[in-house]
């Protein structure tokens with residue numbers, strides 16, 4: 001287990017948080033829980049759970065994109081006993097290079113995204129996060145229960161292996177050099193290939209779809225449709241509460257005003273400093289046989305993140321009735337809100353239960 005002094009809080013600084021009444025976005029999931037949490041909950045009431053591969057426990061959700069079964073009228077019915085993975089949200093700890101590296105899930109509409117403007121200027125915000133004390137306490141408890149010799153040390157071993165393999169193939173570049181090489185190119189506007197990727201088909205299960213909060217009683221899901229992308233408000237018990245329309249697939253790069261361009265650049269710099277991104281690049285590059293320079297891989301990963309945010313910002317602008325080609329800061333914030341949880345959800349060696 002890493003010590004408290006190894007809690008790297010740079011990615012939390014400056015963020016202000018206040019949970020949005022009536023949101024419930026983070027409860028459209030199957031939260032993980034451990035045996036102790038389950039026992040505490042079961043002492044109070046029957047809890048429907050399922051096991052992943054017979055090992056990892058989850059509270060069940062309603063089928064077809066519905067909420068966790070413990071959500072009732074948009075409130076957690078076991079609030080004081082909810083699993084740590086819920087009470088720590090939107091803080092997400094990661095076993096980073098220099099210790100635990102918590103960041104925030106920027107899809108949470110309770111967070112102000114203003115610190116991204118500092119990141120855009122290459123400045124790490126200095127002020128402490130505000131409104132996040134209970135979530136940080138839960139996040140620390142999550143990391144504290146991670147068994148010694150589990151995630152952090154296994155990630156450190158994996159990192160040494162990747163480095164050795166990449167060195168043998170003449171591909172190794174240390175992280176700071178990689179970041180320094182890629183950072184000036186973040187502002188390039190010619191690298192997008194919208195839409196980044198197609199969302200899944202809702203017929204494969206709405207629980208697979210990207211979702212975002214849009215001020216409605218249920219989250220809005222983005223799905224593939226023969227005529228474009230469908231946007232549907234999900235019902236807590238699963239399925240569609242209201243079809244919001246089918247919108248053309250965003251393929252044209254929009255123009256951003258200065259505030260929007262700064263916000264998007266800040267988001268990409270923030271990603272560049274999440275160890276999770278570079279870990280993903282290094283782990284994939286060390287496995288496959290393609291001798292692609294790491295800088296190129298990182299460029300293309302950041303271009304994918306940028307394209308995902310822009311395409312989801314555009315489709316959300318269309319949902320709001322805006323069809324102009326110039327996007328402002330609020331539109332980019334909405335694009336980040338519809339993307340970050342998804343982008344963070346990919347397999348990564350430092351993620352913890």
Ligand code: SF4
Nearest residue numbers: 020023024026108110
């Ligand atoms: S997503 Fe954020 S604002 Fe919404 S309920 Fe969860 S913590 Fe609150």
Ligand code: SF4
Nearest residue numbers: 027068070071076086
């Ligand atoms: S346990 Fe409660 S807080 Fe956690 S996802 Fe379910 S309803 Fe939401």
